[in-house]
Amino acid sequence: xxxxxxxxxxxxxxxxxxxxxxxxxxxxxxxxxxxxxxxxxxxxxxxxxxxxxxxxxxxxxxxxxxxxxxxxxxxxxxxxxxxxxxxxxxxxxxxxxxxxxxxxxxxxxxxxxxxxxxxxxxxxxxxxxxxxxxxxxxxxxxxxxxxxxxxxxxxxxxxxxxxxxxxxxxxxxxxxxxxxxxxxxxxxxxxxxxxxxxxxxxxxxxxxxxxxxxxxxxxxxxxxxxxxxxxxxxxxxxxxxxxxxxxxxxxxxxxxxxxxxxxxxxxxxxxxxxxxxxxxxxxxxxxxxxxxxxxxxxxxxxxxxxxxxxxxxxxxxxxxxxxxxxxxxxxxxxxxxxxxxxxxxxxxxxxxxxxxxxxxxxxxxxxxxxxxxxxxxxxxxxxxxxxxxxxxxxxxxxxxxxxxxxxxxxxxxxxxxxxxxxxxxxxxxxxxxxxxxxxxxxxxxxxxxxxxxxxxxxxxxxxxxxxxxxxxxxxxxxxxxxxxxxxxxxxxxxxxxxxxxxxxxxxxxxxxxxxxxxxxxxxxxxxxxxxxxxxxxxxxxxxxxxxxxxxxxxxxxxxxxxxxxxxxxxxxxxxxxxxxxxxxxxxxxxxxxxxxxxxxxxxxxxxxxxxxxxxxxxxxxxxxxxxxxxxxxxxxxxxxxxxxxxxxxxxxxxx
Numbered sequence: 306x307x308x309x310x311x312x313x314x315x316x317x318x319x320x321x322x323x324x325x326x327x328x329x330x331x332x333x334x335x336x337x338x339x340x341x342x343x344x345x346x347x348x349x350x351x352x353x354x355x356x357x358x359x360x361x362x363x364x365x366x367x368x369x370x371x372x373x374x375x376x377x378x379x380x381x382x383x384x385x386x387x388x389x390x391x392x393x394x395x396x397x398x399x400x401x402x403x404x405x406x407x408x409x410x411x412x413x414x415x416x417x418x419x420x421x422x423x424x425x426x427x428x429x430x431x432x433x434x435x436x437x438x439x440x441x442x443x444x445x446x447x448x449x450x451x452x453x454x455x456x457x458x459x460x461x462x463x464x465x466x467x468x469x470x471x472x473x474x475x476x477x478x479x480x481x482x483x484x485x486x487x488x489x490x491x492x493x494x495x496x497x498x499x500x501x502x503x504x505x506x507x508x509x510x511x512x513x514x515x516x517x518x519x520x521x522x523x524x525x526x527x528x529x530x531x532x533x534x535x536x537x538x539x540x541x542x543x544x545x546x547x548x549x550x551x552x553x554x555x556x557x558x559x560x561x562x563x564x565x566x567x568x569x570x571x572x573x574x575x576x577x578x579x580x581x582x583x584x585x586x587x588x589x590x591x592x593x594x595x596x597x598x599x600x601x602x603x604x605x606x607x608x609x610x611x612x613x614x615x616x617x618x619x620x621x622x623x624x625x626x627x628x629x630x631x632x633x634x635x636x637x638x639x640x641x642x643x644x645x646x647x648x649x650x651x652x653x654x655x656x657x658x659x660x661x662x663x664x665x666x667x668x669x670x671x672x673x674x675x676x677x678x679x680x681x682x683x684x685x686x687x688x689x690x691x692x693x694x695x696x697x698x699x700x701x702x703x704x705x706x707x708x709x710x711x712x713x714x715x716x717x718x719x720x721x722x723x724x725x726x727x728x729x730x731x732x733x734x735x736x737x738x739x740x741x742x743x744x745x746x747x748x749x750x751x752x753x754x755x756x757x758x759x760x761x762x763x764x765x766x767x768x769x770x771x772x773x774x775x776x777x778x779x780x781x782x783x784x785x786x787x788x789x790x791x792x793x794x795x796x797x798x799x800x801x802x803x804x805x806x807x808x809x810x811x812x813x814x815x816x817x818x819x820x821x822x823x824x825x826x827x828x829x830x831x832x833x834x835x836x837x838x839x840x841x842x843x844x845x846x847x848x849x850x851x852x853x854x855x856x857x858x859x860x861x862x863x864x865x866x867x868x869x870x871x872x873x874x875x876x877x878x879x880x881x882x883x884x885x886x887x888x889x890x891x892x893x894x895x896x897x898x899x900x901x902x903x904x905x906x907x908x909x910x911x912x913x914x915x916x917x918x919x920x921x922x923x924x925x926x927x928x929x930x931x932x933x934x935x936x937x938x939x940x941x942x943x944x945x946x947x948x949x950x951x952x953x954x955x956x957x958x959x960x
Contacts, residue, residue, distance in 0.1 A: 310351055310354050311350070313347050313351065314343070315331060315332045315333055315341075315347050316329065316330060316331065316344075316347055316348065317329040317331050317368050318351065320360065323361065324360045324361035325360060325362045325508060325511050326355060326364070326410075327364050327366070328363060328364065328365050329366045329368040330344070330365070330366070330367050330368065330369070330373075330374055331367070331369065332369075336371075337369055337371060337375050338367055338372065338373065338375060338424070339374065339375050339376060339377060339378040339379075339424075340374060340377045340378060340427070340457075341377075342378075344378075345397070345401055346401075348401055348405075349400075349401040349404070352404045352408070355408060355410070356409075359409055359410060361410060361411070361511060362410050362411040362412065362413065363411070363413070364412075364414075364415055364508070364511065365412070365413070365414050365431065366416075366503075366507070367416075369418075371418050371419075372418030372419040372420075372441075373414075373417060373419060373428070374419075374421075375421050376424050376447070376448075377422055377423040377457075379598075382451075382594055383591070383594065385585065386586055387586065388585070388586050389582065391581070391582035391585045391586060392578045392581070392583075393582075395456050395457070395577070395581055395582060396574075396578045398456070398457045399457065399458060399574050399578065402426065402427065402458050403430075405427070405431070406430040406431075411432055411433075411510075411511050411514050412430070412431040412433070413431055413432065413433045413434070413435060413507045413510045413511055413515075414427070414431040414433070414435070415436075415503050415504070415506075416428060416435070416437065416442060416444070416493070417436065417439070417500065418441050419442075419481075420436075420442075420443070420444045421443070421445055421446070421447055421481070422445075422447055423455075425444050425445065425459065425492075426458055426459040426462065427457070428444075429458070429459065429463060429466060430462070432515070432516050432517065433494050433495070433510045433516055434493050434494050434495075434517065435494060435496070435497065435503065435506045435507055435510060436493045436495070436496055436497075437496075437497060437499075438485065438496040438497060438498050439484070442483065443483060444481070444487045444492055445475065445479065445480055445481040446463070446475060446476045448476070448479075448555070449477060449555050450479050450593065450597075451590060451593050451594055452553070452584060452587065452589040452591075453584045453585055454555050454556070454559040454581060454584070455476060455577075456578070456581035458574060459476065460472075460476065460562060460563060460573060460577055461573045461574060463476065464563065464567065466491060466517060466520060467490050467492060467520055468521070468524025468525055468526075468527050469525075469528035469563065469567065470527040471527075473559070474540075475490070475492075476559060477544060477556050477559070477560075491518050494515070494517050494518060495510070495515075528567050529567075530568070534564060537561075537563065541557065544556045544557065545557075549826070549828070552828055552942065552944045553589060553944060554589065555584050555589070555590070558580045558584060559580075562577065562580055591946070592943070592944055592945055592946030592947075593944065593946075595946045595950065596932075596933065596936060599929055599933040599947075600937075602930075602933070603784040603930070603933055604779060606785050606787065607775040607776045607777075607780070607785050609772075610772045610773060610775070610776040612691075612772075613780075614638060614691040614780050615638060615639065615691055616638065616640070616686065616689050616690045616691050617638050617691065617693075618641045618643065618681070618684075618686040618687055618689075618692070618693045619633075619643065620684070620693070620694070620696065620711075621643075621644060621695065621724075622642050622644040622649050622650040622652070623653075623696065623698075625696050625724060625748065625752070626696030626724070627642065627650075627652070627654075627656055627657065628660075628748075628750075628751065628752035629696060629724065629748055630642045630653065630678060631653070631656065631657035631660050631661070631678065631752075632660075632753055634674050634677045635660070635664060635665075635753075638677070638781070639677045639679070640678050640679065641681035641685070641686025641690070642678060642679065642681060643682065643684050643686070645682070646682060651680075654678065654680065657674075657675070658675055660753060661674040664753075684710075684714075688716060689716070690715075690716070690719055691716070691719055691777075692722065693711060693715060693719055693721050693722065694722045694724060695708070695721075695722065695723045695724065696723075696724040699725060699726070699727060699728060699847065701732050704723060704725070705735075708721065708733070708737055708743075709736060712737060720742070720744065720770060720773050720777060721742050721744070722746040723743065723745050724745070724746055724747060724748060725745060726747060726793075726797055726844070727793065727797070727851055729763065730744070730761060730762070730763030730766065730790040731764055734763060740765040741765050741766060742767070742770050743765075744760060744761060744762055744766055744770050744771060744774045745761025745762070745788075745790065745794070746758055746760060747759035747761055747788075747796075748783075749796065750840060751839075755937075756937050757783065757784050757786055757796070757934060757937040757938040758778045758783045758786070759786050759788040759794050759795060759796065759938070760774040760775050760785045760786060760787045760788065761789070761794055762788070763790040764790075766790075771787055775787065784933070784937055786930060786933065786938075788924060788925055789922075789923065789924050789925070791924055792852060793848075793851070793852050794924070795919055795925055795931065795934050795935070796934060797852065798915060798919055799915045799916055799919060799935055800836075800848075800912075800939055801848050801852035801915075802852075802914070802915050803833055803915075803939075804836070804837055804848065805848075805849065805857075805911075806908055806910075806911050806912075807824075807832075807833035808837075808859075809859075810907060811834070815904065816894075817832075817834040817881055817882075817891075818891055818892050819896060819901075819904065820832055820834055820908070821833065821834050821835050822894045822896040822901070823901045823902075823904035823908065824905060824908055824909075826905060828942025828943075828945060829939075829941065829942060831940070832891075833908060834881050835881075835882060835889055835891055837874065837881065838874035838875050838880035838881055838889065839875050840874070841873055841874045841875070841876055842864055842867050842868060842872065842873050842880050843868060843874075846861065846868060849864060867880060867881070875887070912941075912948070913951075916931065917952070919931060920949060928949040929947075931948070931949055932946065932947020932948060932949050935947060935948050
């Protein structure tokens with residue numbers, strides 16, 4: 306765009322009659338804004354002119370309708386192999402941001418939509434931040450998820466603005482704050498309710514020279530010694546409960562930097578550039594970026610299909626069916642939930658209300674959600690539903706009988722899906738009038754936490770229905786993974802030999818805590834014995850019946866003993882572990898030894914072998930999607946980039 310400021314590809318500039326410069330990011334050729342090297346370079350050129358003309362004020366906003374700035378352009382991260390080169394580039398960004406921070410005129414950031422990572426770091430350079438108070442406005446620092454930490458001054462400026470403890474927690478948790486929460490914390494200074502008001506609020510802030518609130522004395526004290534050292538110790542301990550520093554060094558590097566240098570701004574910026582540069586070229590960050598791009602690919606599988614889901618009908622109000630229904634309600638849909646009698650639906654309604662309270666917080670929002678979840682013993686919701694999900698018990702005859710009742714009443718456009726975890730779609734679809742319509746939507750437990758849904762297709766399934774299934778998954782904020790109908794599909798097929806090997810180790814006399822600790826040390830989010838409790842030992846028994854290998858009789862006997870005692874795992878309060886308020890009584894044990902490595906090797910060998918086998922059988926389209934499915938379906942060590950990628954790297958290292 307050509308103005309008195311010259312021609313720029315990525316910024317729109319207006320200098321109004323009140324001597325305010327309005328600078329709106331509008332990255333060329335992109336639907337949303339991100340901070341590429343070109344965008345930052347152009348910003349520096351524009352700041353040079355502003356430094357010369359010294360206007361009354363500068364307002365930085367976005368010309369994109371959906372967001373402010375999403376952060377740095379992650380696509381550029383893989384261009385570098387040299388840490389020093391990355392650090393030099395970060396220092397150049399620091400220089401541009403410092404010039405914005407030090408302008409003689411008053412500066413305001415006007416945020417609508419997402420302001421994440423580098424976008425928030427840019428806003429923090431301004432004297433004042435005003436934001437549009439809508440659900441789409443979110444602010445936060447997601448960098449730790451990518452194996453780095455904020456690299457454009459965020460570690461310094463956010464801890465200055467809100468205090469050390471609150472600022473570090475925001476970066477460590479990678480939480481995206483809604484506008485009111487950000488205002489309450491002090492990240493945002495002012496909220497407006499109308500988009501048109503954003504412009505006038507920014508103008509008023511310039512004219513009145515409004516400035517950010519200072520952190521309270523108690524918040525500021527957490528940035529100073531000796532309090533800072535105590536806070537850092539607590540943060541390290543809490544972070545280590547969730548992440549192994551050997552696998553995920555970024556959060557620990559950030560805590561170290563803050564503890565060592567927070568009382569010196571120059572050393573903070575220098576340390577940020579050096580440490581983020583080193584992290585950026587490390588294996589963990591490379592592998593986490595790989596997974597990020599794979600998630601973008603899976604999101605893309607649900608786009609481009611003109612299929613808008615407003616109503617969902619779920620048959621089967623057990624744990625899985627009820628939780629699927631509740632999750633769809635949380636995503637704004639109206640859901641009818643069917644079972645044989647109301648008494649079977651009532652526990653699901655109770656669980657749903659608890660979920661709504663945890664997620665929505667405020668009573669009016671909770672009540673609105675409750676009103677969208679309707680018990681439906683008669684199945685009256687079938688004709689109106691866009692998606693029908695069958696989640697009854699695993700019996701092919703019962704499922705076919707149910708489809709025979711529903712199919713004549715379904716809308717022509719409606720998806721018919723089963724949540725079966727084992728039965729072949731070809732067997733379930735054989736009596737349907739339109740067998741090409743049936744797909745699998747295989748959710749994982751717990752539904753509200755597991756981000757993957759296998760979109761299962763049989764030989765008879767038409768591509769159009771697979772695409773609709775993927776579109777539905779995207780609309781409920783889940784990653785769709787198109788998967789062939791085969792025993793265990795992908796995730797359960799790979800988990801089965803892993804769980805069975807863990808049971809075999811127990812039968813050999815190895816303590817369950819030791820087995821779980823070895824898996825966690827390898828990089829799994831939880832061990833296989835605890836995972837079996839979470840999945841449900843009754844479900845594990847079905848897996849043992851259909852997918853088990855090794856000493857199957859002994860494995861089944863081990864499970865049957867638990868089932869006979871009524872110990873189903875987490876859902877019954879006891880399995881291999883005791884469960885209280887959703888937490889097991891598993892004790893941590895030290896397996897940092899060759900013995901621990903041997904156990905991990907025993908566990909992971911059948912897991913990885915089955916990944917190879919699934920790849921050879923073409924269960925999903927390619928190894929990249931296999932990696933994504935296994936990471937998000939089983940929790941396989943994200944820092945390794947996926948099992949097939951890990952095997953490839955191991956083979957390369959061996960050569």
